[in-house]
Amino acid sequence: MPLKGEFYQRDREWHPPAYTHDYKTSVARSPQKSLISLDQTVSEITGPRFGHSDIAALDNDLIYNYAGEGQSAIGERIILHGRVLDENARPVPNTLVEAWQANAGGRYRHKKDTYLAPIDPNFGGCGRTLTDENGYYFFRTVKPGAYPWRNWVNSWRPAHIHLSIFGTGFTQRLITQCYFEGDPLLGKCPIVKTIPTQEGRDSLVAALDMNATIPLDTIAYKFDIVLRGRRSTLFENRLEGN
Numbered sequence: 001m002p003l004k005g006e007f008y009q010r011d012r013e014w015h016p017p018a019y020t021h022d023y024k025t026s027v028a029r030s031p032q033k034s035l036i037s038l039d040q041t042v043s044e045i046t047g048p049r050f051g052h053s054d055i056a057a058l059d060n061d062l063i064y065n066y067a068g069e070g071q072s073a074i075g076e077r078i079i080l081h082g083r084v085l086d087e088n089a090r091p092v093p094n095t096l097v098e099a100w101q102a103n104a105g106g107r108y109r110h111k112k113d114t115y116l117a118p119i120d121p122n123f124g125g126c127g128r129t130l131t132d133e134n135g136y137y138f139f140r141t142v143k144p145g146a147y148p149w150r151n152w153v154n155s156w157r158p159a160h161i162h163l164s165i166f167g168t169g170f171t172q173r174l175i176t177q178c179y180f181e182g183d184p185l186l187g188k189c190p191i192v193k194t195i196p197t198q199e200g201r202d203s204l205v206a207a208l209d210m211n212a213t214i215p216l217d218t219i220a221y222k223f224d225i226v227l228r229g230r231r232s233t234l235f236e237n238r239l240e241g242n
Helices: 042-046 198-202
Strands: 077-086 096-101 126-130 136-142 147-149 155-157 161-166 173-180 205-208 219-222 225-227
Touching: 096 136, 126 136, 161 225, 173 225
Parallel strands: 077 219, 077 225, 173 205
Antiparallel strands: 077 136, 096 126, 096 161, 147 155, 161 173, 205 219
């Protein structure tokens, strides 16, 4: 049984609106009809599951997991680490966390990415890991580069890493982006600026963590991920939530 006070009403002012004038592609992405809630079946809630046997030793090391023998990815070597927590600050163990990103030059390994930065032949740009019993995760990678995008004449995306976190069911998935402390492009990015509060924007920024930095090797950044867990929106017609 959930603990007393376990269910929280969703704060609909926390996330960006679907349509934001300065983010041009939000016009096409904005819902044309009212959102609805769909029940999940037993099969969606109970499977598939992910176990430690599904994760290889280098899956969370993007410096080496795509590199040739004796080679490594090019760029500023970093560690991205933190914990996956629920809203009551309790750890969420055995959760699949996936990461994907551009290379150090700001280019993705994708056939539709035509940015003039070179492809790094030893960098695949993706990895995955499972949180441990304390909700802890980490990736080794290179810091992604900024890149231009066709929003306005001179729009640039700040350095960022995409993260996907799976819940207890395959259909429960959060996709977010992690930025880096001190990036001067953060205050200029139309996507970042869609987030209505500074507190919300700050929650997407990984803090420099000198305590976890490896001397003469790798700079570390700390990024905790907070999930809603079992707490659902309190719908007016279903007081028990969705």
